[in-house]
Amino acid sequence: xxxxxxxxxxxxxxxxxxKQRSRSIFSxxxxxxxxxxxxxxxxxxxxxxxxxxxxxxxxxxxxLLSYLPPPAKYLLPELTASxxxxxxxxxxxxxxxxxxxxxxxxxxxxxxPVEIDGTIHQVYVLxxxxxxxxxxxxxxxxxxxxxxxxLAKYADPVADLLDRWxxxxxxxxxxxxxxxxxxxxxxxxxxxxxxxxxxxxxxxxASYIFHPENAVPxxxxxxxxxxxxLLDLIPFFEGLSKExxxxxxxxxxxNR
Numbered sequence: 001x002x003x004x005x006x007x008x009x010x011x012x013x014x015x016x017x018x019k020q021r022s023r024s025i026f027s028x029x030x031x032x033x034x035x036x037x038x039x040x041x042x043x044x045x046x047x048x049x050x051x052x053x054x055x056x057x058x059x060x061x062x063x064l065l066s067y068l069p070p071p072a073k074y075l076l077p078e079l080t081a082s083x084x085x086x087x088x089x090x091x092x093x094x095x096x097x098x099x100x101x102x103x104x105x106x107x108x109x110x111x112x113p114v115e116i117d118g119t120i121h122q123v124y125v126l127x128x129x130x131x132x133x134x135x136x137x138x139x140x141x142x143x144x145x146x147x148x149x150x151l152a153k154y155a156d157p158v159a160d161l162l163d164r165w166x167x168x169x170x171x172x173x174x175x176x177x178x179x180x181x182x183x184x185x186x187x188x189x190x191x192x193x194x195x196x197x198x199x200x201x202x203x204x205x206a207s208y209i210f211h212p213e214n215a216v217p218x219x220x221x222x223x224x225x226x227x228x229x230l231l232d233l234i235p236f237f238e239g240l241s242k243e244x245x246x247x248x249x250x251x252x253x254x255n256r
Contacts, residue, residue: 029116029123029154074192075176076145076169083143083169087246088193089237090186091138091168092202093148093155095220097230098162100125100154110161114154125158128221130231137234139167141241145191147172147200149184149207178210185209196245201233213247217254 076088094100098109101124108124115121138144144167148155152173159171177184183206188198200208203220216236218229240249 029114029151075172075190076192079143079193080169086141086143087197087199087241088145088191089138089142090145090147090188090191090198090200090202092200092204092207093146093158094150095203095222096128096201096218097131097135098125098127098158099222100158110158112154112157112161114157123154123158125161126223127162128230129225129227131162134230134234135163135167136165138237139165141237142199143193144168145170145172147176147186149174149177149186180209183207183209187211188214196247199240199246199250213250215254216250 091097100112102121103124104122105124105126107126109127110125112123112125113120114123135144146155146159146163146168148171150173152171152175155173156171159168172186174184176186176190178187178190179185186200186202186207188195188200188208188211191198195211195214198211198214199216200211200214201216201218202208203218205212205215205217208215216233218233219227221227221229236249236253240246243249
């Protein structure tokens with residue numbers, strides 16, 4: 001097991017793409033490596049063109065306008081009757097709601113055993129202050145979805161312990177992300193919800209680079225027990241839940 005002090009340091013800073021691709025236990029389990037300067041995909045990229053096809057003995061390029069990709073399956077199930085009319089809030093896990101570490105934490109809220117390569121490792125999880133109040137209120141106002149770029153073997157048991165009220169209607173993990181320029185991006189267009197009624201709460205701008213206009217950015221959290229950001233956001237979300245669409249209020253939030 002790598003030195004825990006090194007692992008903690010790595011979780012609190014951006015590192016190079018080369019280090020992102022390292023096969024350390026920490027990097028494969030959690031999503032903690034962020035590139036905040038990532039650019040959205042180009043709409044004019046030649047990689048979007050379909051391949052050449054052979055027709056009547058010659059090569060002919062398929063016209064892009066006539067090329068229709070196969071229909072994609074949405075990440076979320078159909079909206080339930082109880083959530084009809086509610087907006088969808090996509091909530092990140094690590095450094096947004098909790099902070100996790102292999103290093104023992106004396107005041108850890110949870111200790112989650114995770115099997116990696118045949119060995120059980122203890123993951124120490126610290127809850128962000130006011131996360132309970134935040135989640136309960138979010139569950140009352142919105143259709144809430146947990147969306148993390150961490151692996152399910154870690155994130156799923158953490159969510160079981162964190163969400164005692166069944167706030168999360170669905171849980172999405174790393175395999176539901178799009179790997180784009182070294183980052184796991186949460187593509188909101190794949191959820192199966194109207195984008196004007198979707199909000200993402202995340203500490204990493206790289207996670208919502210495809211839809212920055214839908215984001216409520218939060219500061220990365222590690223161990224500051226005086227933090228009040230989640231509590232402070234509740235009145236904002238109470239107001240947002242009554243709006244017809246999300247863009248106007250989110251624009252004001254990001255430009256305040």
